[in-house]
Amino acid sequence: MSRVLISSQMRSGRAGTDPRGLFGRPVAIALADAAAFSLFFLFSYFGSELLDNLQPGSVAGLLPGFLPFVPLLGVAAVLVGGLMFEFAQSARFATSDAVNWLPVTSQEYVVASSTALAALYSFSIALLAGVALGIGLVAGALPVALLAVGLGVAGLFEGALLIEVLRALTQSMGTVGKRRGSATLVVRAVGFLLVVLVFELLFNPVVLFTLAKALSDSGPVGLAIPFLWGSDAVTAVLRSDAPLAAAAILGQAALLAGTAYLAARARARYWVPTGGEVEFEAHEFGTTHPFLAAVGLDRSESAIVAKDLRGLVRRRELLPVLLLPFVIGIVLLAEQEGNPGPAGAFVKLWLIAWVSGLSGLILAASSFGQERRGLVHLYMLPVRPRSVLRAKAAGALLVSLPIGLVLATAGILLSRPPLLSIPGVLVTLTVGISEGTLIGLLFATRFSDFQERPRPQFVRPIPMLAATGIQLLLGGVTVGVGLALAFGGPTFLLDPVFLLGAVGVVGLVLAVLTYLTVRGGKRLLREYPA
Amino acid sequence: MVALPSTAVRLPRTALEFAGVSKRYRDVEALRSVSFGVGSGEVVGLLGPNGAGKSTAMKIALGIVRPDAGTVRVLGGPIGPESMDLKRQVGYVPENPSLYEFLTASEYLDFIADMYDLPTAGRAERVGSFLTALELAGHENAMISGYSQGMKQKVALIAALLHRPRLLVLDEPLNGLDPRSARIVKELLSSLAHREGVGILFSTHVLEIAQAICDRIVIVHQGSVLATGTVDALRSRAGLPGSGLEEVFLSLTGTAGIGDIVAALSH
Numbered sequence: 001m002s003r004v005l006i007s008s009q010m011r012s013g014r015a016g017t018d019p020r021g022l023f024g025r026p027v028a029i030a031l032a033d034a035a036a037f038s039l040f041f042l043f044s045y046f047g048s049e050l051l052d053n054l055q056p057g058s059v060a061g062l063l064p065g066f067l068p069f070v071p072l073l074g075v076a077a078v079l080v081g082g083l084m085f086e087f088a089q090s091a092r093f094a095t096s097d098a099v100n101w102l103p104v105t106s107q108e109y110v111v112a113s114s115t116a117l118a119a120l121y122s123f124s125i126a127l128l129a130g131v132a133l134g135i136g137l138v139a140g141a142l143p144v145a146l147l148a149v150g151l152g153v154a155g156l157f158e159g160a161l162l163i164e165v166l167r168a169l170t171q172s173m174g175t176v177g178k179r180r181g182s183a184t185l186v187v188r189a190v191g192f193l194l195v196v197l198v199f200e201l202l203f204n205p206v207v208l209f210t211l212a213k214a215l216s217d218s219g220p221v222g223l224a225i226p227f228l229w230g231s232d233a234v235t236a237v238l239r240s241d242a243p244l245a246a247a248a249i250l251g252q253a254a255l256l257a258g259t260a261y262l263a264a265r266a267r268a269r270y271w272v273p274t275g276g277e278v279e280f281e282a283h284e285f286g287t288t289h290p291f292l293a294a295v296g297l298d299r300s301e302s303a304i305v306a307k308d309l310r311g312l313v314r315r316r317e318l319l320p321v322l323l324l325p326f327v328i329g330i331v332l333l334a335e336q337e338g339n340p341g342p343a344g345a346f347v348k349l350w351l352i353a354w355v356s357g358l359s360g361l362i363l364a365a366s367s368f369g370q371e372r373r374g375l376v377h378l379y380m381l382p383v384r385p386r387s388v389l390r391a392k393a394a395g396a397l398l399v400s401l402p403i404g405l406v407l408a409t410a411g412i413l414l415s416r417p418p419l420l421s422i423p424g425v426l427v428t429l430t431v432g433i434s435e436g437t438l439i440g441l442l443f444a445t446r447f448s449d450f451q452e453r454p455r456p457q458f459v460r461p462i463p464m465l466a467a468t469g470i471q472l473l474l475g476g477v478t479v480g481v482g483l484a485l486a487f488g489g490p491t492f493l494l495d496p497v498f499l500l501g502a503v504g505v506v507g508l509v510l511a512v513l514t515y516l517t518v519r520g521g522k523r524l525l526r527e528y529p530a
Numbered sequence: 531m532v533a534l535p536s537t538a539v540r541l542p543r544t545a546l547e548f549a550g551v552s553k554r555y556r557d558v559e560a561l562r563s564v565s566f567g568v569g570s571g572e573v574v575g576l577l578g579p580n581g582a583g584k585s586t587a588m589k590i591a592l593g594i595v596r597p598d599a600g601t602v603r604v605l606g607g608p609i610g611p612e613s614m615d616l617k618r619q620v621g622y623v624p625e626n627p628s629l630y631e632f633l634t635a636s637e638y639l640d641f642i643a644d645m646y647d648l649p650t651a652g653r654a655e656r657v658g659s660f661l662t663a664l665e666l667a668g669h670e671n672a673m674i675s676g677y678s679q680g681m682k683q684k685v686a687l688i689a690a691l692l693h694r695p696r697l698l699v700l701d702e703p704l705n706g707l708d709p710r711s712a713r714i715v716k717e718l719l720s721s722l723a724h725r726e727g728v729g730i731l732f733s734t735h736v737l738e739i740a741q742a743i744c745d746r747i748v749i750v751h752q753g754s755v756l757a758t759g760t761v762d763a764l765r766s767r768a769g770l771p772g773s774g775l776e777e778v779f780l781s782l783t784g785t786a787g788i789g790d791i792v793a794a795l796s797h
Contacts, residue, residue: 278673283636285643285657286650303644307630307637314632314673373628379594381645382617526611528594530555 001104001112029119033126040127044134052138060139064238067136070128070148071230071252074155075162077124078117082163106268110260114160121159125152144237151230151249154256158227161259168266193323226255297394300383304391305398311370312363312399321366321458322399325359329407333414342487345415350476350483352411353429356404357436357475358468363396364440365467368524369448369458378525385525389441389518396437404429417487424486431506432479436471438513443467445520450529478506544606545570545697545729546591551600553586560586562753563600568697571727573719575734575744579783582750584733585625588699591731592622605696618646621690625701625733627682631675635666635685638674639692646693660688664711679706687715691722698722698730704739716743737775747775751783 052059104112129149136145233248292302312322332351371378378388408429412422447463459467481502546568553561561583568574576584589595590602593609593616602609609616630638639657661667664684674682683706690698698719704712720743722728734740740747741761749756749764757767761778765771768781 278676280634280637280671280673282671283634283640285636285640285654287640299647300645303641307633307641310637311630311632373626374630376594376624376628377630377645379611380592380617380620380622381642382614382647383645384614385611527596528589 001108029122033122036123036126037130040130041134042130044131045137046134048135048138059135060141062135063139063141063144064235067132067144067148067238068231068234070125070132071151071155071234072228073128074125074152074230075159075227076155078121078156078159079162081121082117082159107264110161110164110263110267114157114164114260114263117160117163118153118156122153122156125149125156128152141238144234147237147249148234151233151252154252155230158256158259161256161263164263165259165266168263168269193326226251229255292394295394297390298387300381301387301391301394304383304388305395308367308370308391308395309398315370318366318370321362321370324362325355325400325403325407328358329355329403329410333407333410342417345417346483346487348411348415349408349417349425350479352407353404353425353432353479353483354472354475356400356407356429357432357471357479359403360396360400360433360436361440361467361471363399364392364437365444365464366458367392367396367441368444369450372450372452375450376528379528385522386518388525389445389521392444393437393441396440397433400433400437401430404433421486421488425483428479428482428486431482432475435475435478435506435510435513438510438517439467439471439474442513442517442520445517445524448524474509478509543570544568544603545572546605546699546731547601547603548587548591549601549603551587551590551597551602553583553590553595553597559753561590561597564750564753564755565600566748566755566758568729568731570696570729571723572745573723573730573732573743575732575740575747576750577734577737577740577747577779578750578756583753584750585701587750588622588701588731588733591697591699592620593617618693619696621693621695621698623683623686623690623698623700623703625705627686629674629682629685629689631677631682632673634673635661635670635677638685639688642689643692648693656692657688660691664688664714680708680711683707684711691718696728698728698732700730701733702735703732704734704736712739719743737779741775749779749782757782 048059048062129152132145132148133142136142229248229251233245233252236242236245236248289297289302289306292305297305312318329352332355333348368375405426408425412425417425443459443463443466447460449457449460457464485499485502544567548567549565551561551564552559564583564587566574576587578584586595590597591604591609593602593604593611593613596610604613604616605619607613607616609620630641633641636657639660640653643653643657657670658667661670664687666681666684666688669677669681674685677685683703687703690700700719703719704715707715716739719730719732723730723745732740732744744761746758746760747764748758757764759767761775764775764778764782765773768778770777770781
């Protein structure tokens with residue numbers, strides 16, 4: 001069953017995956033892992049030998065800072081990736097999964113599914129294993145390196161089992177009985193946000209490195225945190241503390257067993273194979289949307305925006321699209337906590353403005369792909385392509401602007417920039433979000449993915465990466481210049497000629513993006529895709 | 531007899547006209563010089579095996595797919611992405627209803643009404659009448675994702691009828707409907723066509739239904755129109771007077787050898 005689940009996951013996210021091809025089969029994972037391990041082992045071994053020859057004993061000095069990190073990353077890799085992709089699974093596919101009606105027990109499913117998930121994220125451990133064993137061999141610490149790798153593999157399974165627990169719990173949030181829809185949606189959205197935020201903060205690379213360093217500097221400080229027991233075991237072995245090492249290893253084993261038990265119980269108790277009826281308050285027909293009309297949208301455009309906003313809040317696979325900017329923004333602000341002063345304020349606000357632009361990008365880029373089979377409405381209903389584009393742009397802006405405002409408020413409160421700079425900051429934020437939205441819409445009109453699959457992706461992955469890169473570049477520069485102006489320096493930026501030029505360039509970029517987007521939209525909406 | 535909302539309008543003589551329409555998708559010729567028409571007040575059944583080109587023909591009729599050759603006239607005019615006036619007069623039910631399942635039926639139908647720019651006055655009553663007639667009343671505030679296939683089909687049907695269309699394009703509209711609801715829909719379609727003059731292009735695999743309500747049948751096979759006419763005319767053409775439409779269809783589409791297939795599967 002694990003093999004089937006791995007194949008399903010490998011094929012479900014990529015368009016046109018050939019099941020007979022290498023990349024549609026689980027063996028591809030094993031080959032990738034073997035390649036990563038071999039490459040990084042060789043690099044690490046020969047690199048360490050060279051380093052040790054140049055500076056004897058230096059490699060051994062690397063061990064305390066690196067090896068405790070390995071078990072931690074095993075958990076982090078699965079948790080972070082799983083939270084992003086597993087929770088975006090389409091509810092329709094989740095509830096119609098064949099496994100729901102095949103004679104498979106909860107325990108069997110949990111074992112198979114967690115094994116599949118661990119396998120999918122094993123690349124990170126394979127890579128680290130290569131590095132760890134290379135360094136361990138040179139430093140004469142192969143046994144402890146093997147221990148770290150073994151605990152890293154255990155961490156993979158730990159993370160995978162936690163994902164199973166969370167999946168069962170969140171599945172039940174929207175499907176138990178006939179509960180009121182609004183309450184269900186709020187619980188699900190808030191629950192999702194909290195869970196993702198906690199794990200993103202906890203397993204943030206900056207936080208992980210800090211913890212690993214703290215562990216190596218002052219001994220096993222993570223005994224109170226079960227997820228750190230694997231790292232504690234490695235640290236204890238490096239310090240030749242056998243009793244502590246044994247206790248930590250036993251604790252890790254018990255944790256793994258306990259999580260497996262919890263996952264099986266959660267699956268048995270909370271997994272609901274069929275969605276129940278989710279009811280809402282009686283709908284008022286013919287409601288107008290004065291705010292949308294005030295920003296210039298006609299009735300059909302307002303209807304599309306209202307429909308899309310409902311979808312954003314109600315559809316589980318769109319929750320990451322909605323909440324990701326919050327999560328990234330909060331994590332970035334947390335990482336910048338130790339960066340005070342005007343420079344720190346600039347960096348924080350730059351990051352916030354960039355993330356807000358990213359929010360506009362993601363929302364706009366997924367605006368067409370998220371239609372799925374509902375896309376036919378945009379063709380058969382009496383609505384012009386131009387109106388559809390206006391509605392999609394408006395929808396993305398209506399969500400990303402408030403997100404940006406909330407994040408900017410948090411950024412301003414935390415960084416305390418000069419008061420006079422705040423209007424400039426807000427204007428810059430708005431321009432950055434508009435730019436991100438236009439870039440997203442441009443890519444949406446050309447590279448949307450409408451395929452129905454368990455893990456929908458809305459936009460083809462490589463174009464989406466390109467869009468993010470373009471937004472980072474364009475948006476980064478726009479926001480950087482805008483914030484610099486807002487902060488009142490350097491002096492050459494305040495030159496009227498430069499200012500005029502900057503505004504002109506930004507205006508030209510926005511105009512070109514608009515033109516390309518409208519052209520792409522008309523082409524997309526000319527004929528229903530085959 | 532269930533009381534249904536009226537859809538009375540003034541109508542042209544021809545609701546839909548295909549003339550030499552061809553469409554190719556990469557290596558597949560979905561339609562090959564297809565010509566047929568649907569008159570106002572006429573129910574035309576579009577029959578054919580799976581992959582015959584029926585759905586493609588319907589999408590072309592809606593203007594959402596462009597033909598590679600030939601002309602299509604809907605209610606007397608050419609239809610395309612910018613033909614808003616024509617689109618406001620056409621109703622469509624796809625084979626698998628592509629509803630926005632995160633909306634409730636009320637929200638979805640209100641969205642459709644907004645898109646067709648229907649007046650807000652009386653909208654709730656009109657939707658309510660349809661919901662009651664098709665036995666969906668009481669479920670209208672639940673998310674469509676929790677509906678059965680038949681319930682979703684009913685919502686799609688209501689969405690196609692809400693704006694009083696002059697041409698209906700229906701792809702397997704009775705899929706998943708219980709016998710009572712199917713009967714209601716059949717009578718409704720008959721009433722719309724024969725009393726109110728709506729043109730209806732109707733695709734189905736259930737030949738008894740086609741025989742019961744269609745005024746004319748168009749049989750499509752491998753992208754071409756094989757035969758067109760009333761059921762009696764098709765019987766004569768197939769040389770099977772008095773036969774059911776199933777025998778006529780199978781004879782005309784050349785799907786012989788079924789006995790051998792069944793024999794092979796039985797062993």
